[in-house]
Amino acid sequence: MLDAIDLNDLSVPYGIYPAVLEGRPLVQRRLSDLSGCFADEAAWAAALAQEDALVYAVSSVEPADGEGQLHYGLGILYSGKIGREYYLTKGHLHAHRAAAEVYIGLAGRGEMLLEDEAGEVARRCPLGAGRIVYVPGFTAHRTVNTGPEPLVYIGVYPSSAGHDYGAIAGRNFRNVLVEEAGNPVLLKREVFLNTN
Numbered sequence: 001m002l003d004a005i006d007l008n009d010l011s012v013p014y015g016i017y018p019a020v021l022e023g024r025p026l027v028q029r030r031l032s033d034l035s036g037c038f039a040d041e042a043a044w045a046a047a048l049a050q051e052d053a054l055v056y057a058v059s060s061v062e063p064a065d066g067e068g069q070l071h072y073g074l075g076i077l078y079s080g081k082i083g084r085e086y087y088l089t090k091g092h093l094h095a096h097r098a099a100a101e102v103y104i105g106l107a108g109r110g111e112m113l114l115e116d117e118a119g120e121v122a123r124r125c126p127l128g129a130g131r132i133v134y135v136p137g138f139t140a141h142r143t144v145n146t147g148p149e150p151l152v153y154i155g156v157y158p159s160s161a162g163h164d165y166g167a168i169a170g171r172n173f174r175n176v177l178v179e180e181a182g183n184p185v186l187l188k189r190e191v192f193l194n195t196n
């Protein structure tokens with residue numbers, strides 16, 4: 001399912017990007033790793049009982065640490081849905097809250113769901129081939145694949161950013177991106193749970 005191709009290999013045609021960076025640490029997240037992430041828990045459990053599908057993978061590149069240094073990750077988020085909710089990443093705040101991040105879409109179609117730390121303000125930003133999303137500091141961010149193909153992207157962030165998954169695991173995102181008549185719509189989690 002994952003092909004390793006050297007990003008520096010210029011013979012790879014534009015648009016055909018690799019899923020992983022060879023020789024770099026790779027984190028793979030399957031359905032079983034995403035407990036509590038999807039709104040429809042019964043649909044998640046039913047899908048998991050069928051197959052512990054690979055939902056996404058991220059190769060990380062950490063050339064150096066310290067002031068002014070950057071890290072980046074190449075992510076591939078597969079296409080799929082749990083109930084009406086599209087495949088998504090766990091989502092996180094940066095441990096160093098002020099750290100911002102830039103996402104560069106390479107292939108596929110999706111969105112980033114951004115929320116302030118209190119979960120009161122939400123924003124959706126298109127992410128896909130040729131699209132760039134700026135994630136300000138102090139902002140929880142989750143990637144969502146709303147298309148039929150894998151969504152491939154690079155995220156670039158300060159080496160000091162770190163990941164804080166705990167804050168999101170405690171409350172989850174307040175909003176969900178779900179399919180309605182073939183299109184992604186943003187709903188408050190509670191509204192979705194009460195009407196689904």
Ligand code: S6P
Pocket residue numbers: 058072073074075089090091092101141142143155157161163
């Ligand atoms: C890291 C950056 C991405 C994510 C990746 C997976 O700051 O935002 O590389 O790590 O999209 O998402 P998550 O929420 O599982 O780390």
Ligand code: ZN
Pocket residue numbers: 092093094101141155157
């Ligand atoms: Zn991040």
